[in-house]
Every structure is written in structure tokens, then in C-alpha cells.
Amino acid sequence: MKLLSVNLGRPKSVDYTDQPEGLTGIDKQPVDGPVRVAAPGPKGVGASGVAGDTVCDLRHHGGDDQAVYAFAREDLDAWERELGRQLPNGSFGENLTTEGLDVSGARIGERWRIGPEVVLEVTSGRIPCRTFQEHLGERGWVRRFTRQGAPGAYLRVIAPGEIRVGDAVEIVHRPGHDITVALQFRASTTERHLLPRLLAAGDALHSQIARTAREYARAHAAEN
Template sequence: MTGRVASVNLGIVTEAKWAGDASGRSGIDKRPVDVPVLLRVDGVAGDFIGERAHHGGPDKAVYAYAEEDAAWWAAEVGRSVRRGAFGENLTTYAVEVTGAVIGERWMIGSAVLQVTMPRTPCTTFAGFWGMPDLIKRFTARGTPGAYLRVLVEGEVGAGDPVEVVDRPAHGVTIGEVFRATTLEPDLLPRLLAADDLPEPVREKARRRLAAHG
């Protein structure tokens, strides 16, 4: 089955006590749009990001989450989970997201994207969902979604095929990076093989390995 974009989602401005930035605003509430959207090197055109110290930028220009993983969460929490509810720009279908290899390239619409790193759950996410234990549960589940760089800017719309056009041989996946940096530190040495992993993540892995001798 060909992987596809189920929806492209843009953040709206949400003001709340749980919002992460100093002004109390967040862009985690993303809603599907019915027109193609330009993916740029610095982010998604028309998207709102509240806390730019932790979100956005070239290594986190686009965030993708799998519709299949969202369906698991809907069953887990006993309520519907709409597209964009994870703060994702791209909701995907039949795309291997947790198993995506760091550095692999996706061609979608007229854009080319590169898988960079997993999403780390934050208190804003837990506040948005109204679930104080969400960070713990999200970490235990281990399906964090993937951040992507934009290598070639272009427009992407719902229904566009997602084609993996290159996959590095090292095999280090989004899921492995997430587990290594959360619950399974024994995996940390693996991360150093992934050259396309953003340097802050590689440096964190090196520091943790050095600290444990």
C-alpha cells in the first residue's frame, strides 16, 4: 500500500495556562486544511508556533505523526483523536514513522523532506490533552512521531503519496533514538552512527555515554 498524507494541519493560536511560551500562547492545536501548503526550510507556511526555543527551526521544520498510532491512542484513552491532535503538521497513513531511519528522505508533493529526530513530549502537550500523566504514557508507548528537515521546498496536500527515495544503511530509527534518550540508555552508542541526527542530540548521547564511563 502506498503511504499517503492523510491531512496537512496548521496551528491556531491557543491561549492557556498550560501554554509553553512566556505570553501563554501555543500552536499545538493544529487543524486540517483543504488546500496544499508550502513546506519551507524554516517551517510550514501559515503555521503558528508559540515556543520557538523548543519547536520549529530547520531540524524540526515539519512534524509527522501516523494515523495508525493516533488510532491506538483513541482506543487507549476512550475518545476520538482528530487529525492534528498531536500537534503534527502531517498526519500520515501507511507510512512507517516510528521505523523511519534517521536521514531517510521522503518525496511528498513537490517537496523533499529528511527524517531528523523524534518528538519529545512536553507539559504543553499534556495540558492540551488534559492528561497530567500523558508524558509518562506517551514515553512508555514509544511512538513519538518524526521531525523532518525540508531539503527541497514545495507544496504538500492531503492525499499526496509519501515516497521514501533514500534510506541510510546505518538503520538507526526514530523509535531507537526515542528509546535511547528516554527509557533504554543502553541504545545510546547506536545513535552515534546516525550522521544526520541533529548535533544537539548526538552531543547529548556523547555526554551521557561519557558520564557512565
């Protein structure tokens, strides 16, 4: 398991974002050399946890629970075959393109060591949005991506440091529960009845998703 690419987004003016300035950082490109990773701060204040990466929409992106976004090269390859087009590393707006790692099959709270210093913790999957769809230029993309159910993983920074292309990725902690990124994604999108199951992941679960799961569980307990 290794890091194939570290990808950074620069502010880009587009006509498909609802940001007042019309800017997005989704167009991420691979970079050479070491890149520092650190916790950026709470949602709405903190941006990306990857130095040099731009987050333009702080309402929905960035913050400690979404400090880093990882996507598997194997899943990009599968989409290349389905879409009939090339998808270079970074095409899905991911900061980290990995090889040999089951990113969407990772458990919430799973921890990865990348290189000698950095430790990241899986918090949730990525929910597709209009910006993602327009960036790729694929009709019905949100629906197709959701149906595929392999969203890649958001991670929080447990131990900061530098990462670089070619760094080994090691799973240093795998929780005992069975709540994977893929299951969480289904619960948050197409199978809402699964939301209460997510609470088994404890404090590792993305805080906003945990709040939604608790509210859903309370509401349905009251109904019963």
C-alpha cells in the same frame, strides 16, 4: 502511502504554557489547499517549516531540525482505542498526518518525497512535554506516551515546495544503519545507555541529540 491531512496551528491563549504571553500553537487543525514547506532557519530563530503554522516556544520547537512533525494515522487510531475518545487529524500537534507509513519505524536520515516537489529527512522523534499533556487533558500522559514508544517523527526540509492532502508519500532514501526514530526516542528518554549507538546515523541526526550522544559517549569512555 499518502498524506491524509496537513495541519496548522494558530496562536491560542492557554493557562498551561510557561511562555510569557501564555500562547501555544499545539492546537493544529486540518486545512484545505496547497501549503508551502521550506527550511525555516536555525533553532531559536526559525519557527515552523510549514507556511501558516505557528511556533510560540522557539526554545524547544521549530528550527531546521524540527521543521515538520509527522504522525501516523494508524498510531492515532491505536490511541483512540486505548483512550476511548476520538482523535481527529492534528490532535497530537502534528503538521502531517500520514497513512500507510511506519513513521516511528523510519530510520534517522530516511528521506520522503511528498507530492512532486517536497523532500523531507527524518531527524528524531518528538519528546512529550507538559503542554502536550495539558492540551490532550490526559493524566499521566507524558509517562504513557513515553512508555508507548511511538513518538512520530521530526523532519528537516531537503527540497522545498508545496504539499496538499492526498499527495503520495514515497521513501526515496533509506540509510543502511538501524537507528530508527523509536530507538532514538528510547535512547533520549528511558534507555540512555543507547545514546552512543545514535551516532551511527551521522549528520542526519538532530544536531542537539547528536551533541548529547557524543557527550554521553565521552563521559562513559572516561569512566572506563
